[in-house]
Amino acid sequence: MVLSRGPIPSHIAFIMDGNRRFCKKNKLMEGAGHRAGFSALMSMLKYCYEFRVKYVTVYAFSIDNFRRRPEEVQSTMDLMQEKIEGLTKQESIVNQYGVKVRFVGNLQLLSKPVRLAAERAMVATADNSKAVLTICVAYTATDEILHTVRESYEEKRDEISALEATGSGPYGLLGLNNNEKEQEESFIDLRDIEKHIKAAIDIQVYT
Numbered sequence: 001m002v003l004s005r006g007p008i009p010s011h012i013a014f015i016m017d018g019n020r021r022f023c024k025k026n027k028l029m030e031g032a033g034h035r036a037g038f039s040a041l042m043s044m045l046k047y048c049y050e051f052r053v054k055y056v057t058v059y060a061f062s063i064d065n066f067r068r069r070p071e072e073v074q075s076t077m078d079l080m081q082e083k084i085e086g087l088t089k090q091e092s093i094v095n096q097y098g099v100k101v102r103f104v105g106n107l108q109l110l111s112k113p114v115r116l117a118a119e120r121a122m123v124a125t126a127d128n129s130k131a132v133l134t135i136c137v138a139y140t141a142t143d144e145i146l147h148t149v150r151e152s153y154e155e156k157r158d159e160i161s162a163l164e165a166t167g168s169g170p171y172g173l174l175g176l177n178n179n180e181k182e183q184e185e186s187f188i189d190l191r192d193i194e195k196h197i198k199a200a201i202d203i204q205v206y207t
């Protein structure tokens, strides 16, 4: 079946949503909606890889989702661990299509078993090079902005300290080098910020 003859995008992002509504509407047991959502995601991934989409990003579980009932968070984490472990199996879609898996987000917020499973999956698929699957977990825009600004600031501060130590920094040890251009170089600009945005890192590194 030919779905489209137009240009194929190189990057598609999916936001997982509506799992619980699907569950309720179809009168399924609690948690079955997430399992159905994961199966739907796997079918979509297969289409993406058949169509040679190189980058797929999945927004799977946000920081806000941790505010749900503890039993619901726990059962979603258990499912996530099970599915992540499944991704590293020899016959998984990831190995079938040579996909490198990356987890981005504040991984420290995940339970230890899920974090370890995610880390193992990244190591196990690190040599796959045909496509990149980025799975966003424990993310929110505000957390992303905070960590990006903090890392950019720390990087710039370290660069300036290293230059200052040699006497050639924008402010110069004796205040001799503080011309406008050098001072401008000490500002954080958009390129610095972009370097630290987690979801963008794969695209910069692998294109």
Ligand SMILES: CC(C)=CCC/C(C)=C/CC/C(C)=C/COP(=O)(O)OP(=O)(O)O
Residues within 6 Å of the ligand: 016, 017, 018, 019, 020, 021, 022, 034, 035, 037, 038, 058, 060, 061, 062, 065, 076, 079, 080, 083, 084, 135
């Ligand atoms: C490895 C991997 C990608 C695992 C994925 C595990 C998984 C299925 C996560 C989905 C979690 C989630 C918050 C879905 C959104 O639906 P919802 O619960 O917000 O549903 P609603 O919109 O109907 O409330």
